[in-house]
Amino acid sequence: MKISLSRFMIHFGVYLLCLAAWIPLVAADNHGGDSSVSYHSQIVPILKRSCQGCHHPGDPNGDLIVTTYADLTRGGMAGESIIPGKPDDSLLIELISGDEPAMPQNQEPLSAEEVEMFRRWILEGARDDTPVEVDDMGEGNYPTYTVPPVVTALAYSPDGSTLTVSGFREVLLYDTVNFELKARLVGKSHRIESLTYTTDGKVLGVAGGSPAQFGEVQLWDTETNTLIKAMRASYDTVYGLSFSPDASRVAFGCSDQTVRVLSVEDEKELIKFDNHSDWVFGTIFSVDGSHFVSCGRDTALKLVEVDTGSFVDDINSSNKGYGEINTIARHPSKDQVLSAGEDRIPRLYKIFREIRRDVGNTDFNLIQAYEAQSGTIEGVAFSADGSRFATGSAGGEARIYNVEDGKRIASMQGDAVGVFAVSFHPNGTQLATGGFDGKIRIFDASSGKLLNAFMSVPIEPAGSEDVALVVTGMT
Template identity: 25%
Template sequence: MIYRTCITLGLTLVSLSLSSAEEKKSTDAAKKVTFEDDVKPIFRQHCNSCHNAGDAKGGLSLDSYTATIEGGGSGEIVFDDGDADGSRLWQLVNHDDTPVMPPKQDKLAAEKLAVIRAWIEGGILENSGSKAKAKKKNALAFVASTGGRPEGPPPMPESVPQNVPVVTQRASAITAIAASPWAPLIAIAGQKQIVLYHSDSSELLGVLPFDEGIAQSLRFSKNGQFLIAGGGEHSVKGIAAVYNIKTGQRVATVGDELDTVFDADANDTMNRIAMGGPLKLLRIFDATSGEQLFELKKHTDWIFTVAFSPDGILIATGDRSSGLCVWEAETGRLYLDLTGHKGAIHQVAWRDDSNVLASASEDGTVKLWDMAAGKLVKSFNAHGGGATSVAFDHQGRIVTAGKDNKAALWDGNGKKIRDFQPMKEDVLEVAIAHDGKHVVYGDWTGDVLSSSADDPKQFVSLAANPPPVSKRIEGAKTQLVSIQQEIQPLKASWDAAQKSVVAAQNPINNLNAKIAALRAESKKSSEAATATQNQIKAIDSELPGLTNASRDLHDVVIAARINLKTKPNDLESVAAAEAGLANSLTQLAQKRRARIASAKAVVAHQQASNAKKAEADKLAATLTPLQQKLAAVTQVAAAAKSKHDQVAAKMQAAKSKVDRLASAMK
């Protein structure tokens, strides 16, 4: 009894020991990363000398949980949404943005950074008793939209003037580039003119006059039917002009500023136009009447950029002193005052869904702002020396330009996809075509490149100051003559290839005709054999009857002859019986001879059919090399035709270009 009790007690102790070990292991695996236990010691060692309650540089203290969550003078630095990449604290300690922390030092050790990231992703818990909130959806999640796309073919120039208002030796610095949201159309600002190009073919489609001076901004309407140009002449006049894309006609001129307009934009319904410039005022006008609706005075320096959100609800503005504001379009009330940039805001751009705003700054960064949460969700160093331009495409990708002489393409999370061909000077403007296939950017010297978005080695130059129509028509005619000369040998090559196809096809046609004739004869003999076999079947069905009848008549003859013994004079009966038998035997013999002949005929027909079929098969076997030759020359002819057709299309386009330019000269 004592022995059993000891065993039971021992097993119980072992069980409790294992259970305790498993619980400890489970507890360690689920250990929370908290401010008090894990993050605060890191801050104490590396941050609190500058960021404490007694000396909170930048208004930021990190020596307590409450102070850390409150943030500093630039706002909150960390949020409870689990998004580490969108956290200002993480961006600085991971050296993703400036000013890097700790300043003038290397990054924190990887294991310490891992602790800070795990703390943020775990919901910024204060202590072991805290519970994490449900993780929110990342604001950078994006679903492409086709909202605003017009019905039918997208608007393209149809009767836009080709005359060049100002002819210069070279272009001035590129002040504005815009891409239609739905059509292969690019607009480039020049001196007193706006030049329209086809984004795929790089053909000049028209020139819009801008008599007021230089367009400092270009923006297409949401449906792509209009182009809004803001600009003018420094210290003289500033306006916003609206052009019809199809006709090139200016349909509205809004504003009468005492200085140039740096940026202007229209809302989604084209009934309001906003503009800003050196006067530091954001003015919003009724686009129809030209009446001023709002005059907003928040900015303390030149307003460089103005943009309505795609849904028309908000307006974003940025100025030379890093001021970045978002306004309610209907009321003019300030919606957000976004801080974080350390230099001028050169340009802002909205993502299609209106949920994210991008800002490009002189501090070299591009920042992405969540409009619902009113906070920074991503900041990345885009261009050394300053980021000058930014734009989204319909896929949520981002293009940027900067003072490092480059343009670049990024994914929606700010990860670089590729750089494009560098320019001679600062790249001032960038745009991406409606289908995301071409990136167009221009620099301080006036050069503009249109590059393949997938292959930066494929690019062409676009002129912001095209030559006059007379020179362009001379060039177009020269190009047309060159194409006409190019197409002549191609036409001769195509003709020769077609003749080769005919020559290769003829023996095949002749052979196929012979084969068809032989197969027809074989079929005819086969059908004759079948018909003869049917005749044999008919004879075979008659023979038993005729045989039985002859036997019966033979019995009649025998009976008649026996009857002569008793009636010697009854010879007529015997004669009649013998005549009937003779007639029956004759018919039977004829049928049997006919059957023998038919059987021989069937054999002959089958032999003839087989012979013709064999001959046809033998000829068919000789088709293969002829068909291979035909396939080869047909392929050559197809290639020759393709080359001819491509050049023919170029020739037709060149003719159309000459005609359009000729019309423009009249």
């Protein structure tokens, strides 16, 4: 199986949660009574069955996308294919009609009734009667949990006052002195995969999305805990968010095998790097922001120039069978990247090559390979002073090492099953871990002693929340 067990468990855990705690609230469909053709209940099902396969956002044949009303009515290569009120002037009708209709291409033609339905819908004005989705989740109306969510990401704020933790559809902010819940930031992304602060701590970046729907990067103002903007990209969850040093750009990895770099100011996609051959899980910028490094399932660690978006180098020798790279972290002050994943061995590399490749493809950029962990590595982090790093693995363990001599400083049981995220307190004295069992654990970073453990989200007793949600939906 291609997907690693722990990643599968993350997904499985979140799906369980969807079933338990999230019911989309859809307003009553106010269509009915009259006999006009309904876009939502009559046209959309035909589009889904016979057209969407070749006209979806990932592969819009003829530049036509039929998955939303706005896209459908925008038209394709030839312009608008639907002229409201005028079926005979509408390209779409022309293409689906006749003895040998052009669309759906090379497939069973639509039935005469279905073609007639399209004609009438257009004649009646091609109206959009899609019901509005009521989504009133947010301040004061938070997701409810009956089972602990898998913790996929956590991060300390640079001033050390806040520990930010991933939830379902939200991130939760904990006070680092009394570990009380300070705030909950609810967004549209069902899954949160990555959390990172800008260096000045003014902005919290959250990356994730909703599977098979959209990927999203949310930027939150850390002073007011309000959403600055949410930028969408790709049609699936995104991973491994990083900010450029001046915080003007964000980079992240996608399941469509690309790395995207967006401009924070105007949300423009500056780079769509497509040199990976599998999902991309991690990104980091070089110290001066001139380059970024990306990693993923294809086992590669790639160096890319930011200005041109062009590929510069394979940092590691991926032919050595190191396996999928799940996570990377950059040294806080040096152009060095720590890479880790499937083969359980954390490796520290120079980002920029000093010795040219040879025929044996020797791993010349490698500074040091560390001790093997007890399971696939899912999370790594440097301490703020760069002297130590921590790992979290599918073995349920977290460990802390000296960067310089590779000496193990502490081993900790960071989760009952698997640790997916680790973060050092900026003052270096504590390490926070999160993983499969949904608990946050705080350890002393020198002794490895457990200082505190608490559930990442408030858990409701089973059975009560469905009623509550239904009542909310009806008022």
